[in-house]
Amino acid sequence: MISPFGQNVLDVVAEVFSTTVEALRGPSRHAILVRARSLATYVLRQQRMSYPEIAELVCRDHTSVIAAHKRIAAALADGDAILIADVAKILSRLSADKPDMARTTEGMIEEALRGQAAASIRMDALQREVLDLRAEMEELRRERNGGVDA
Numbered sequence: 001m002i003s004p005f006g007q008n009v010l011d012v013v014a015e016v017f018s019t020t021v022e023a024l025r026g027p028s029r030h031a032i033l034v035r036a037r038s039l040a041t042y043v044l045r046q047q048r049m050s051y052p053e054i055a056e057l058v059c060r061d062h063t064s065v066i067a068a069h070k071r072i073a074a075a076l077a078d079g080d081a082i083l084i085a086d087v088a089k090i091l092s093r094l095s096a097d098k099p100d101m102a103r104t105t106e107g108m109i110e111e112a113l114r115g116q117a118a119a120s121i122r123m124d125a126l127q128r129e130v131l132d133l134r135a136e137m138e139e140l141r142r143e144r145n146g147g148v149d150a
Helices: 004-016 021-025 031-046 051-058 062-077 081-097 099-144
Strands: none
Touching: 004 021, 004 031, 004 051, 004 081, 021 031, 021 051, 031 051, 031 062, 031 081, 051 062, 062 081
16 A cells, blocks of 8 residues: 555656656656656655655565665765755655655755765865876976976
8 A cells, every 4th residue: 555645755756757656656767767766765765664665655676766765865965966956846845735844855955965065075175186196297297307398
């Protein structure tokens, strides 16, 4: 039996991705449906639904649900802006119907944005490291050429 909350999440995800609940629960592996289905599993898991319950809801094996959840969580942590926007859109539509869910929604969006900020900081550090390595290589090149710029 499908829980009312689970059905509501599928309805909202289907609406956001302009598809149907049947398509989300179906066997298709089209990229847009995989993304929508994965986002549904992420949202359901963040709301403390068990992997087996989610698996039954989306007609998948629980290991597929675990993999989808991990994939979305990692992408959010890496700061995938489009994914963050999709999650925010889904959560805002869900919380519009349930004021008590608004706090959870805000927390999940803040968590995603922290992941995006952390990814941005890591990228800045990597860019600085690349610049430092380039300067070091240039210095070694000058030393090798007897102090003459090549």
